[in-house]
Amino acid sequence: MATFARVDLAFERGEGVWLVTKDGERYLDFTSGVAVNALGHAHPHLVAAVTEQAQKLWHVSNLYEVPEAERVAQRLCAASFADVVFFCNSGAEAVEGAIKTARKYQAVSEQPERYRIITFEGAFHGRTLATLAAGGQKKYLEGFGPVVEGFDQVPFADLTAVKKTIGAQTAAIMIEPLMGEGGVRSVEPSFLRALRELCDQNGLLLIFDEVQSGMGRTGELFAYQRIGVTPDIMALAKALGGGFPVGAVLATNEAAKGMTAGTHGSTFGGNPLAMSAANATLDIMLAPGFFDHVKKIGILFKQRLAEIKDRYPSLIAEVRGDGLLVGLRAIVPAGELVNAIRAEKMLTVAAGDNVVRLLPPLIISEQEMAEGVARLDRACARLSGSSKALSSAAPRRQEGAAG
């Protein structure tokens, strides 16, 4: 189906931060398959782990024990607030699982009337019918029939609106601790702390959608750890398998108390092949010093981007984000900037709010980062030259292509 407006470009292989076409053209990858390839392309440890597993066993179903999945779950729990994990295959499925877990919690707490979930304008939670309803974006909901019931959208980071919206039917509040597709928008830690307090006072569960912000992107394994506010349920996917499709719902024992045998399921979820990719990803990320590198290079990157913004005030309005989940809010249409950067053989991706997202693999070296900044600089130089040459008309604004 023609659901994607694809760029006319195909890659044959990858090496670290580089993607290579059949003709041998090399592109610097600052998209990472949209925050997926956290360890770059063809990481030797991931290749070895998946190859070894592929020769032993791919899939057995959840009718049997899967030791590889138990190991991933134990490691995720040891590294987070969670006690239990449910594995699935994508971000949308993980968010669906989080929604179901929250509703079931209220149902088994003898409050079945509590099923509504408060979400935020501009959020992106996936493309299934319920996660679209949670995201609430009209352009994605249009033409797909009645919107799934049970989501109350409030303006972004508006605490008064959240308080007003909490009612006798509210089950949970769901938020991305750092909004990705919506334009790399941060929320104040104080806002997330206030949500935590509201949840505690009202018997609600706090759900963090860390599908994009999790797995090291912000310089900690999970963004909530950087902020210091702990959820009850968390959705993960994107980088969890280093490029292999894996999703996960993490929860405390209490929040997951309704998720007993038979209440939820997945045929593929947590199969040995996927879990070998997740375990290998965790081997690298949990090794000492990994996040020090991400933090250090993230700070360097933002400094260099601030310089670029100062050099091209007609192109870039703001540098946003945390760690290596960074955005440039553009003044020209974000898509034009993405195209100009791609002409310099560097890959980036637009987000909402006219933002160009920069998501390099977390293993990027300082030298590769400098190369990226140089290419970005050349793209901006070219674009500012040509936009001056074009006309003096006010720049058009256009929303980025999210999800």
Ligand SMILES: *Cc1c(COP(=O)(O)O)cnc(C)c1O
């Ligand atoms: C990408 C994303 C999703 C959806 O993930 P899919 O794997 O595409 O289903 C959900 N939430 C957030 C925050 C995301 O960035």
